[in-house]
Structures are given as C-alpha cells and as structure tokens.
Amino acid sequence: MTRTTIVAAAFVLAASTAMAGEHFGRESIEKSGYQGPETCEECHPGTAKAFLDTVHWKHESKVTNVDGIDPKKPYGMKNRIYVMCNGNDIVNNLKEIPKSPETGKTKFSGCNTCHPGNHLSDVGSTGPEAEKAIDCLVCHSSDYDFSKRKPYKDEQGRIVMGQDRSTKAALAIGKPSVKNCMVCHEAAGGGYVVKRGFSFTKDTDVHAAKGMVCVDCHKAKHHKIPTGLDPNNWANDGVRISCADASCHGDKPHKDADLNRHIAKIACQTCHIPRTGGAFAKDFTVWTQTADKFYEPTTLKKEANETTPVYAWYNGTVANTPHFIGPKGSRKDGKSKIMPFKIFQGKAFYNAKSGELLSMDFAPPMASGDTRGGVESAARTLGLKNPEQVAKSAVPGWQTIYFGSNHLVTKGKALSCANCHAPNGVLNFKNLGYSDKEIVRLTTPELYLKQLVEKQKEEW
Amino acid sequence: MKKTISTLFVAAVVALGLASSACAEDVKFVGVITKIEIAGKDAKTATATVKDNGSGTPVLVTVNDDLTLDKFKDHRIVEGDEIRCKYETAAGKNVSKLFRKTAGC
Numbered sequence A: 001m002t003r004t005t006i007v008a009a010a011f012v013l014a015a016s017t018a019m020a021g022e023h024f025g026r027e028s029i030e031k032s033g034y035q036g037p038e039t040c041e042e043c044h045p046g047t048a049k050a051f052l053d054t055v056h057w058k059h060e061s062k063v064t065n066v067d068g069i070d071p072k073k074p075y076g077m078k079n080r081i082y083v084m085c086n087g088n089d090i091v092n093n094l095k096e097i098p099k100s101p102e103t104g105k106t107k108f109s110g111c112n113t114c115h116p117g118n119h120l121s122d123v124g125s126t127g128p129e130a131e132k133a134i135d136c137l138v139c140h141s142s143d144y145d146f147s148k149r150k151p152y153k154d155e156q157g158r159i160v161m162g163q164d165r166s167t168k169a170a171l172a173i174g175k176p177s178v179k180n181c182m183v184c185h186e187a188a189g190g191g192y193v194v195k196r197g198f199s200f201t202k203d204t205d206v207h208a209a210k211g212m213v214c215v216d217c218h219k220a221k222h223h224k225i226p227t228g229l230d231p232n233n234w235a236n237d238g239v240r241i242s243c244a245d246a247s248c249h250g251d252k253p254h255k256d257a258d259l260n261r262h263i264a265k266i267a268c269q270t271c272h273i274p275r276t277g278g279a280f281a282k283d284f285t286v287w288t289q290t291a292d293k294f295y296e297p298t299t300l301k302k303e304a305n306e307t308t309p310v311y312a313w314y315n316g317t318v319a320n321t322p323h324f325i326g327p328k329g330s331r332k333d334g335k336s337k338i339m340p341f342k343i344f345q346g347k348a349f350y351n352a353k354s355g356e357l358l359s360m361d362f363a364p365p366m367a368s369g370d371t372r373g374g375v376e377s378a379a380r381t382l383g384l385k386n387p388e389q390v391a392k393s394a395v396p397g398w399q400t401i402y403f404g405s406n407h408l409v410t411k412g413k414a415l416s417c418a419n420c421h422a423p424n425g426v427l428n429f430k431n432l433g434y435s436d437k438e439i440v441r442l443t444t445p446e447l448y449l450k451q452l453v454e455k456q457k458e459e460w
Numbered sequence B: 001m002k003k004t005i006s007t008l009f010v011a012a013v014v015a016l017g018l019a020s021s022a023c024a025e026d027v028k029f030v031g032v033i034t035k036i037e038i039a040g041k042d043a044k045t046a047t048a049t050v051k052d053n054g055s056g057t058p059v060l061v062t063v064n065d066d067l068t069l070d071k072f073k074d075h076r077i078v079e080g081d082e083i084r085c086k087y088e089t090a091a092g093k094n095v096s097k098l099f100r101k102t103a104g105c
Helices: A003-018 A026-032 A037-041 A047-051 A128-133 A136-140 A178-185 A257-262 A268-272 A363-368 A371-381 A387-393 A436-442 A449-459 B002-023 B066-073
Strands: A151-153 A159-161 A276-289 A295-307 A310-314 A318-321 A324-327 A337-350 A395-404 B027-038 B046-052 B058-063 B082-090 B093-101
Touching: A037 A047, A037 A128, A047 A128, A136 A178, A268 A337, A276 A371, A295 A363, A310 A324, A324 A337, A337 A371, A363 A371, A371 A387, B027 B058, B027 B066, B046 B066, B058 B066, B058 B082
Parallel strands: A276 A337, A324 A395, B058 B093
Antiparallel strands: A151 A159, A276 A295, A310 A337, A318 A324, A337 A395, B027 B046, B027 B082, B046 B058, B082 B093
C-alpha cells in the first residue's frame, strides 16, 4: 500500500473511531512502537516540517506593532532583552552552570528549556534532524512522564533536553489539554504564575469552570497558535484572537443594553478581569541566595487574583524604550479601548554609554551571585565591544512593563456600574483624559441609581 | 428572630475561631521533597516528606488536591524538587493547602 492509500484509508475509518474518542493511530503505534515524529508523519505528513515554522519552535517572528525595533527582523524570547527575564535563549542558553563555591555542586539552567526540541536541535533549527527532534507528545499525550523531560549530558558531553518517547505515552494522543500547555506556561518567568499571573482552574476562570481548555479558544491550524495583542507578547504566528470575536461572544454579549453600550470604549477584560497576579517586581542586579546555596533573581510576587491591574487606553501599538514597554493609545484616536494590564517593574543593568538595557547570562549569578559576570558573559556572546568594560561600567536602572491581562475571567465579580462611576472608582478618569466637567458627570449615582435599586430588590 | 440568628452566627464564628487557633493555624514553609508516597494512578491522597529549609527537619504533608496529585502521578513534581507549602493540622495530619514548585524557566 502506498502512503497516500494508508492515509486515505485512515481518514475513512477515522469517522467511525472518532466517536469513541480514541486516536485513530493508536493501533498502528501499538504495533510498531513510537519512533518520534516519523511515526506520526506516516499519517500526518508534513506536520513536523510545518511545525518548524511556528513561534513555538522559533521563539521569534517579525513584529509590526512595536516602536523602536526593525520591522524586517524577527523578535521573541530567542533574542529579546527586557526585565521579566533579562536573559534570553541566546545569552542564557541551556548549560551546566559553574559550581557553587559553597557546595561544589552545579545544575542545569537556560531559557530554552521551554522549547519542544531536544537542545541539540534548538530554538529555530531547521532540516531533517530538527524535524526528528520535535517533542510532539509534550503537547499531545495525556500520559507523559515528565521526569524524562529534563536536561542531561550525553556520552559526548553535549547537553540534551530529555523527552518521553515511550510507546505508552504515544498511545494516549489527543488534542492538547490545559496541562500540556501549562507544562511551559505555568512556570514561565521563573516560577508558578510569575510571568503572567494567571492560573487556569475552575476557581480562577469561568471558562475553566465550564470545562474549556486552552485550545478551545486558541484554536490552531498547522500549529499556528493564535494570540492577542499583549504589549509584551511580540512573537506571533500571524493569527489573532479576541474575546469579542464573532465565533466567541461577539460585540453584544449582554442582555443589558447599558453594558453593551460600553463595549465601544471599554474592553471586555476591563470589567471581566478585575484582578491579576504574579511577579510585580524583580531585581536582576542583586540575586538572593536560596536554600540550595544557588542564587535567584530577587522577586516580589503574589498568587493569581491577588493584585490589581492598571488601566490604560490601548490601540494595539506598543511603546518600547529601555525603561518602558506598554500600550499606546488615547481617548481621541477612535481606535483605543480602556484595557487592564498587569504591571511589572524590573531592575537590571544598562549600558553606561548608550543607555540601552543589557542582558544577562544566568550562569554566573546563579552559581555565585555575580550579576556583573552575567552581564559580561552575555555581552561577549552578543559580540559587544569590550565586554569586560561594558559590565564594569554598567548602571542599574528600572524598566516598567505592561503585560496584557487576558485570563482569570469572572462573571460574578465583573465590575458593575458603581465600581467605576464613583469618586473612588477603579478608573482614574483624569489620567484617562476626561475633563473635570466630564468627571463630575461620570462619577454620580445618577447614572445607575434606578437600575441598581431594582437589582437590589431582586437580590433581597 | 433576625437578631437571634445573627447572634448565633457570631457565636458560631467565635467558637470556630477559637477551635481553629488552637489546632488549625496555617503553617508555611519552603523545603525539598525527600519522598513521595502515592498508591497508584487512582490514588486520592498522597504523603510527601519535605525537609524544611529553615529547621532542617522532615515534615510529613498529606496532599489531597487533584491538581497536585496529578503532578505527582505524571512526575511534574518529583523527589528532589524544592517546594513552597502551606498546610493546616487536622486530626494529627498536616493537610496541604498549597504545594508548589519554587523553580521556573
């Protein structure tokens, strides 16, 4: 039988097996075992090659909505320099860090552990070897043994990122569950919900409570996973999603016309995501020693839903300077909406001459707290002139980042009239560009008294 | 009537409050897991031994929440991991209310 006939036959049969909720390829994999993506390619030809062209493999893409960068060049976690991570896949490449002077022990560390390759075929690699290295199962298996997904040294002394390639794992194929996505997204930025501050459980998100999973919204074709316009999520596969997409809620989701009228100026997230969480400040210039005697960036953080967002007008374009990454927009541009953001401030080293933010290789500071050593190593990797001098003269400074706040959705705790239209409301109308006269009009119970009295009657 | 209910309610809260401060105060600590005992795929509970970084003494923690149990089962959390834990002591057991790895990427 030719490959095409196998596939054709498979698809015909799929219709009947799909109902049982079991992956059609199961029997074949059970017979021949799992050899990696080649096994899947028998019935899903071209998948691996296409995957190499996605953000999840490349950690970068061209970015057209951000100031101060070259629209012809790719940007992402591979090469960006900002203060949530300060390292990136290039300067903080996975390696064995120097021995701790106190314990003589070492460990593996690197940004590119959040990548579905094996490190030998690393972020952005191409060709047949890269295709073979993809960890399909980390996103598709519900029976993955994560103790295998960790770095180790092979016989040749190369650092390899392990994978579970067992047949057992390959027999449990399905569309990605929350867990599959959260393998990487939950601990991004250096620990539980540190980076984005969102968990996705029945207690923290209405969609999770309804049994929805990440890919019910982030529906992907050819592995191009859609994203939104978070000012700090630059790399994208050219596909976007928004709460107001017609396929989700559309732009008139409420029975209450008063609420629907707000949608022209106020994003859904503003009312439906009243809280945020995660890290709100980090210091990369001084690391803190932990119990194992290694060091970690000094970090202040909270749980999901434990901090309040900031509100700003946002038109989808992004201001980007060494000291600020955040939304652009205004009340008057006709395109902006008021949106909530998770605010984060980080301290790191700046180039004394150019004022640019410098990046850091985590290996030196992690071993001994030597943060300038980390700056020097990164400067050397990036080919800066005189790395030693760059590190020695570097000056500490702060950068403020506005992260999108797009999960932790609530219905019951959604902001209501009086949360905003009151003198002590959550929105700072003055900062948002409203005149004193308008503010008087916007902060009176006149706007909602009748309505809320009716509601109050219903409640009691 | 309304008043009686609220008085009763206050009394109940006070009573509970006293009871809990006697034996059920949350304890928080950071430590390294030395042992995880879990009885198979369908287990509804597990016991982890965690060496408290502060005191160096091993603490036995009972874990009942599904999310953490699942992380034990598929080895997202394994022996040797450092974790942050909050527990409450009830019926002689330290029942976990939060059990999270400290590390990330």
